[in-house]
Amino acid sequence: MAQLIGGLATSHIPSIGGAIAKGLQQDPYWKPFFDGFPPIRDWLGQVRPDVAVVFYNDHGLNFFLDKMPTFAVGAAPEYLNADEGWGIPTLPPFKGNQDLSWHLINTLIDKEFDIVSCQEMLVDHAFTLPLKLFWPDEVCPVLTVPVCINTVQFPLPSAKRVYALGKAVGEAIQSWDSDLKVVVMGTGGLSHQLDGERAGFINKAFDLQFLESLRSNPEWATQFSIHELVEKTGTQGVELLMWLAMRGALSTAGSGLRQVHCNYHIPISNTATGVLAMETLD
Ligand code: DHB
Numbered sequence: 072m073a074q075l076i077g078g079l080a081t082s083h084i085p086s087i088g089g090a091i092a093k094g095l096q097q098d099p100y101w102k103p104f105f106d107g108f109p110p111i112r113d114w115l116g117q118v119r120p121d122v123a124v125v126f127y128n129d130h131g132l133n134f135f136l137d138k139m140p141t142f143a144v145g146a147a148p149e150y151l152n153a154d155e156g157w158g159i160p161t162l163p164p165f166k167g168n169q170d171l172s173w174h175l176i177n178t179l180i181d182k183e184f185d186i187v188s189c190q191e192m193l194v195d196h197a198f199t200l201p202l203k204l205f206w207p208d209e210v211c212p213v214l215t216v217p218v219c220i221n222t223v224q225f226p227l228p229s230a231k232r233v234y235a236l237g238k239a240v241g242e243a244i245q246s247w248d249s250d251l252k253v254v255v256m257g258t259g260g261l262s263h264q265l266d267g268e269r270a271g272f273i274n275k276a277f278d279l280q281f282l283e284s285l286r287s288n289p290e291w292a293t294q295f296s297i298h299e300l301v302e303k304t305g306t307q308g309v310e311l312l313m314w315l316a317m318r319g320a321l322s323t324a325g326s327g328l329r330q331v332h333c334n335y336h337i338p339i340s341n342t343a344t345g346v347l348a349m350e351t352l353d
C-alpha cells in the first residue's frame with residue numbers, strides 16, 4: 072500500500088511568484104519568508120515523496136462565483152496554470168497522478184463525501200506557488216492530485232467537515248494499492264483580509280495558537296464556526312481550513328508525528344505567513 076510520509080503547509084500569496092521570478096529570496100523584505108523553506112527542502116530531498124495531494128482554494132480561475140463546488144478533486148493527466156491577472160509569470164503544467172485521483176474520488180464518494188470530479192482543471196497561485204516553493208526545480212519532481220475546498224463563495228464547509236474530509240483523504244491514500252510515497256499539502260492563510268472595513272486585519276495570537284494546535288491538539292480549530300473563524304482570522308484567513316485538512320489526513324497515519332520545521336512571519340503583502348512540515352513516524 073502507499074505510504075503517507077508527511078504533510079506540508081504554506082501561505083500562497085501571488086506576489087511570491089514575482090519575487091521568485093526576480094530572484095528576491097535574499098532581499099530584506101522577502102528573506103524572513105523564504106528562509107522558512109530550505110530546512111523543509113532538505114527533508115524532502117531525503118524522503119523523496121512521489122506524489123503530493125494538494126488541498127487549496129481556487130480564487131476564480133477554474134471555478135467562478137456562478138459555479139462553486141464545495142469540494143472538488145482533480146483527475147487530469149496534467150494541470151495548466153493561466154493568467155489570473157496578478158501580473159506574475161504563468162508556470163508550466165503540473166503532472167497529475169490519475170490512478171490516485173480516481174482512487175481518492177471512489178473512496179471519498181464511498182465515505183459519503185459528494186465531491187465533484189474534474190478531468191480538466193486550471194490551477195491558480197494557491198496550487199502552483201506552494202509546489203514551486205517546496206520544489207523550486209524547473210520541472211516539479213512530484214506528481215499531483217488537486218483537492219479544491221471552497222473558501223471564496225459562502226456558504227463554506229465547516230472546519231469540522233474539512234477536518235473529516237482530510238481524514239478520509241488520509242485513509243484513502245493509505246488504502247491505495249501502490250508502492251509510492253505520498254505527502255499531503257495545505258495552502259492558504261494564515262490570518263488576512265484583503266478587502267472591506269477590516270482590510271489588512273491580522274491576528275498573530277490566533278495564528279500562533281492555531282499552529283500550536285496542529286502539533287498538540289489538531290481538532291482544536293473544529294470548535295469554531297465559519298463566522299467565528301472569519302472574525303478571528305479575516306475573510307481570507309479562513310483559508311487555514313486547508314492546513315486543517317492536511318492535518319486531518321496526517322492524523323490517520325503512523326504512530327505519531329515529528330515537526331520538521333515551522334516558520335511564521337508578518338507580513339508578506341496583506342498576509343500573516345506560515346510554513347510547516349510534519350513527518351509521520353512508523
Ligand atoms: C494575498 C493573499 C492571498 O491568500 C491571496 O490568495 C491573494 C493575495 C495577499 O496578501 O496579497
Ligand code: FE
Nearest residue numbers: 197259307310
Ligand atoms: Fe488566497
